[in-house]
Amino acid sequence: MVNVNDIYLLMSTIAITHEVPTTANVNVKEIEQFLSPPITVGAGLEGSLISSQRAQIEILTSNVKTNVRDLSGETDFGERKIGMILNHFVTHFGLKVNSYGVNFILRVSCSAPGQWIMENILSPRISEKTGRKLVSGAGAVSLEAERKTWNIKFESIDENKLAVDFNASEKTVELPEADVLSGELKTQWELLVKFLGDLGL
Numbered sequence: 001m002v003n004v005n006d007i008y009l010l011m012s013t014i015a016i017t018h019e020v021p022t023t024a025n026v027n028v029k030e031i032e033q034f035l036s037p038p039i040t041v042g043a044g045l046e047g048s049l050i051s052s053q054r055a056q057i058e059i060l061t062s063n064v065k066t067n068v069r070d071l072s073g074e075t076d077f078g079e080r081k082i083g084m085i086l087n088h089f090v091t092h093f094g095l096k097v098n099s100y101g102v103n104f105i106l107r108v109s110c111s112a113p114g115q116w117i118m119e120n121i122l123s124p125r126i127s128e129k130t131g132r133k134l135v136s137g138a139g140a141v142s143l144e145a146e147r148k149t150w151n152i153k154f155e156s157i158d159e160n161k162l163a164v165d166f167n168a169s170e171k172t173v174e175l176p177e178a179d180v181l182s183g184e185l186k187t188q189w190e191l192l193v194k195f196l197g198d199l200g201l
Contacts, residue, residue, distance in 0.1 A: 007193065007196075008108075009073045009105075010107065011071055011103075011104070011105045012069075012077070012082070013068065013070070013104075013105075014067075014086055014103070014184075015066065015068075015101050015103060016065070016066050016090070016098075016100045017097070017099045017100075018064060018096055018097050018098055019098070020063045020064060021094065021095055022093075022094065026041070026061070030088075030092070031059075034057075034081050034084055035050075035054075035057055035085075036052050036054040037052070038052070038053075040053075047061050047062030047063075055081070056072040057069065057071065057085070058071065059089075066095070068082045070082055075189060077186045078179075078182045080182070080185075082181065082182075083177070083179065083182050086178075087181075090175050096173070097172060097173060097174060099171045099172060102184055104192060105163075105164070105165050105166075106163075107161045107163055108161070108164060108201055109160060109162075110201060111160055113156035113158075113159075113160070114136045116156075117138065117154050117155070117156060118137065121139030121154050122134065122139050138153065138156070139154045140152065140153045140154070147170050148168045148169060148188075149169055150166070153165040164192075168188045
């Protein structure tokens with residue numbers, strides 16, 4: 001099984017998709033109940049970005065999607081405020097939720113990540129079918145995981161690191177409470193670590 005000490009968590013996120021809200025004005029003072037000031041607010045191509053460097057949390061909002069990102073790298077998810085913030089947004093803006101997903105972006109120590117992807121994710125028959133030698137590549141899989149769909153991308157980023165982008169999503173009309181969302185983060189993290197071990201990492 002993969003050693004947790006060989007995994008570096010860059011970001012954990014819970015994102016929701018929703019109907020376009022009737023109002024979208026964010027009151028920064030209200031956000032201060034969750035995030036330590038100073039809080040910065042900016043606009044980009046994807047929507048509005050609200051962030052607290054001290055809390056290591058970013059909130060990205062658009063008309064149909066809201067992401068709360070934890071950049072701390074912590075895996076003690078019960079201590080983090082992602083679920084509380086999302087529930088505040090759903091309640092405050094009266095968001096009609098369509099789905100939500102748990103996302104992890106991580107790096108895993110791997111002595112030959114490109115070769116590992118070729119042997120474990122990409123079909124070894126590609127070379128045979130095309131007559132061309134497979135030298136590298138990124139891989140993506142979608143799996144059924146109980147009531148969720150897992151979408152996982154694997155990519156070699158240097159000689160000894162494998163990049164993994166994991167998303168577990170499900171359709172819903174009601175966002176779970178904050179403590180349930182913290183539990184979801186913990187559960188999906190543990191399942192992902194086991195899955196990587198099952199793949200031979």
